[in-house]
Amino acid sequence: MGEEQVTQEAGQGGARGRPCSVAAALGLVGEKWSLLAIREISFGNRRFDVIARNTGAPRDRLAARLRALEAAGVVVRRRYSDHPPRYEYELTEAGRELRPVLTALRAWGDKWAVDTPPAAFTHSCGHDLDAAMVCRHCGGEVGFDDLKLRVLAPGWTREGPALAQGT
Amino acid sequence: MGEEQVTQEAGQGGARGRPCSVAAALGLVGEKWSLLAIREISFGNRRFDVIARNTGAPRDRLAARLRALEAAGVVVRRRYSDHPPRYEYELTEAGRELRPVLTALRAWGDKWAVDTPPAAFTHSCGHDLDAAMVCRHCGGEVGFDDLKLRVLAPGWTREGPALAQGT
DNA sequence: TTCGTTGGTTTGAAAAACCAACTGACATCC
DNA sequence: GGATGTCAGTTGGTTTTTCAAACCAACGAA
Numbered sequence: 001m002g003e004e005q006v007t008q009e010a011g012q013g014g015a016r017g018r019p020c021s022v023a024a025a026l027g028l029v030g031e032k033w034s035l036l037a038i039r040e041i042s043f044g045n046r047r048f049d050v051i052a053r054n055t056g057a058p059r060d061r062l063a064a065r066l067r068a069l070e071a072a073g074v075v076v077r078r079r080y081s082d083h084p085p086r087y088e089y090e091l092t093e094a095g096r097e098l099r100p101v102l103t104a105l106r107a108w109g110d111k112w113a114v115d116t117p118p119a120a121f122t123h124s125c126g127h128d129l130d131a132a133m134v135c136r137h138c139g140g141e142v143g144f145d146d147l148k149l150r151v152l153a154p155g156w157t158r159e160g161p162a163l164a165q166g167t
Numbered sequence: 168m169g170e171e172q173v174t175q176e177a178g179q180g181g182a183r184g185r186p187c188s189v190a191a192a193l194g195l196v197g198e199k200w201s202l203l204a205i206r207e208i209s210f211g212n213r214r215f216d217v218i219a220r221n222t223g224a225p226r227d228r229l230a231a232r233l234r235a236l237e238a239a240g241v242v243v244r245r246r247y248s249d250h251p252p253r254y255e256y257e258l259t260e261a262g263r264e265l266r267p268v269l270t271a272l273r274a275w276g277d278k279w280a281v282d283t284p285p286a287a288f289t290h291s292c293g294h295d296l297d298a299a300m301v302c303r304h305c306g307g308e309v310g311f312d313d314l315k316l317r318v319l320a321p322g323w324t325r326e327g328p329a330l331a332q333g334t
Numbered sequence: 335t336t337c338g339t340t341g342g343t344t345t346g347a348a349a350a351a352c353c354a355a356c357t358g359a360c361a362t363c364c
Numbered sequence: 365g366g367a368t369g370t371c372a373g374t375t376g377g378t379t380t381t382t383c384a385a386a387c388c389a390a391c392g393a394a
Contacts, residue, residue, distance in 0.1 A: 016223035017203065017220075017221060017222045017223025017224070018207075018221045018222070018223075018285075019281075019285040020203075020206065020273075020276075020285055020286065021272075021273045021274075021275075021276030021277045021280060021281050021284055021285060021286070022202065022203065022206055022269055022272045022273045022276055023203055023222075023276075024276045024280035024281045025272045025273070025275050025276030025279070025280045026199075026202060026203070026272070027280065028276075028279070028280050030197075030199070030202075031199075032193075032197070032351080035189065035193060035197075036184065036187075036189065036190055036193070039187065039189055040185075042311075043316060043325055043326075044325065044326075045325075045326060045327070047371075047372085048371070048372050048373070049370080049371060049372070049373095050326065050327055052372095052373095053184075053327055053328070054184055054185045054326075054327050054328075055184045055185070055190075056183035056184025056185075057184070058351070058352055058353065059353095059372085059373065059374085060351085060352080060353090060373085060374070060375085061350090061351065061352080062373090063372080063373055063374080064350095073279070081360095081371095083359070083360075084358070084359040084360050084370095084371075084372085085359085085372080086370095086371060086372065087371095087372070087373090094275075094278075094279045096311065097275055097278070097279070098275060099311040100271045100274075100275075100300050100309075100311075101268070101271040101272055101275060102189055103271075103300060103309070103311075104267045104268040104270075104271045104300075105188075105189050105192045105193070105268055106187075106188045106189045106192070107188075107267075108188075108192050108261075108264055108265060108267075108268060109187075109188030109189055109190075109191045109192030109195075110188045111261075111264070112192070112195070112240070112261045112264070113188060113191035113192045113194065113195050114186075114188050114191045116319075117188055117319060118185075118186035118187055118188060118318070118319055118320035118323070119187065119188070119316060119317065119318050119319055119320065120316075120317045120319060121314045121315060121316055121317070122314070122315040122317060123302045123304065123305065123309070123313065123314060124310075124313030124314075125302055125304055125305035125307065126304075127302070127304035127305070128304075129302060129309065129314060130302065130303040130304065131300045131301070131302065131303070131309055132300070132301055132302075132303050133267050133270065133271075133298045133299070133300060133301075134298070134299055134300075134301050135290045135292060135294070135296060135297065135298065135299075136297040136298070136299050137290065137292055137293075137294035137297065138290065138292035138294070140292065142267075142270070142290070142296065142298055143291075144209075144263065144266045144267075144270075146290065146291035147288045147289070147290060147291075147296060148288060148289040149210065149286060149287075149288055150286065150287050150288070150289060151285070151286050152283075152284060152285055152286055152287060153285035153286065156285070158210050158211065158212075159210075159211075159212060159217065159221075160212070160217055160220055160221050161220070161221075199381095199382085214340075214341085215340070215341050215342070216339080216340060216341070216342095219341095219342095225382070225383055225384070225385095226341085226342070226343085226384095227342085227343070227344085227382085227383080227384095228381090228382065228383080229342095230341080230342060230343080248340095248391095250390075250391075251340075251341085251389075251390040251391050252340095252341080252390085253340060253341070253390095253391095254340095254341070254342095
């Protein structure tokens with residue numbers, strides 16, 4: 001009956017690569033169409049048909065992705081009509097907190113993946129949004145060269161798994 | 168002979184969904200393993216074997232993804248030895264500018280996708296990186312509710328394609 | 335000479351994605 | 365009062381993609 005089961009390792013358990021929150025995040029929202037569905041919902045388009053049309057996703061894939069996102073706690077599915085049963089989707093807190101990811105991706109895409117931006121955002125200050133990442137402590141814009149990685153996962157270093165020799 | 172060809176529509180041309188820089192960006196770097204490969208390269212791991220091991224990607228997939236990323240101008244492949252020919256990868260400017268995307272994804276994953284962060288970054292100011300998005304104009308942190316979408320793509324609105332009736 | 339390293343390619347089977355058509359339970363149009 | 369439309373998906377059949385593991389070629393080291 002059921003179709004696909006949720007196979008997410010989320011980078012935590014039996015994953016084969018480096019334990020990493022990026023991998024874990026992609027395990028939850030990294031499949032094709034997921035982020036586009038989230039984009040539409042964040043635009044206020046809550047209905048299946050509209051999300052399908054505006055993303056271009058095949059309906060069966062979209063249904064599967066929405067279920068996975070619901071299981072991941074990123075969206076909620078709300079019945080807005082019995083008889084016939086009709087549902088709509090909205091973002092949870094976790095889902096809303098994905099908007100910075102979309103913003104970063106959109107900024108990159110605007111610059112490197114399209115000729116002219118197909119959309120823009122007006123910030124409440126009146127200007128077009130031009131987002132920067134700053135450090136909350138010093139307030140300075142994050143230059144990625146003044147970031148030092150500390151690998152906390154045991155058995156791993158920046159260059160890979162520490163050669164296990166003992167246990 | 169050849170394997171896969173580059174099928175990227177990049178959200179620009181014949182795409183079926185909303186024209187969108189997010190979709191365009193995902194068309195270039197949204198396939199499985201791509202962002203993890205970029206993560207490793209941004210960590211300074213430039214060699215194929217190391218990237219394969221640390222991401223957990225199947226070698227054939229990784230080879231295909233790296234070629235696509237090279238074609239997209241996100242990485243460059245540099246021969247560091249003839250006889251035998253040996254290559255290493257590094258990020259282009261476009262690739263380096265994906266680091267904010269990774270940072271946003273990592274922040275989200277730290278909070279919503281793992282129990283304890285497997286890595287952290289020390290900012291040059293001495294503190295752990297805690298990144299925020301701010302508007303470059305007003306300097307204020309971006310609250311995503313005080314953002315107003317303007318759809319620039321002709322024929323599209325926030326809720327979808329404008330019903331074509333004329334042409 | 336044999337082993338290990340490196341950057342892949344090949345192979346064959348399993349999984350996932352795609353597309354178009356279909357379903358039900360209504361509401362609305364003519 | 366039948367025809368058509370809306371909506372949230374399913375279903376079925378085909379095409380693509382992914383995967384794991386083995387293989388390869390060119391060297392360098394032991």
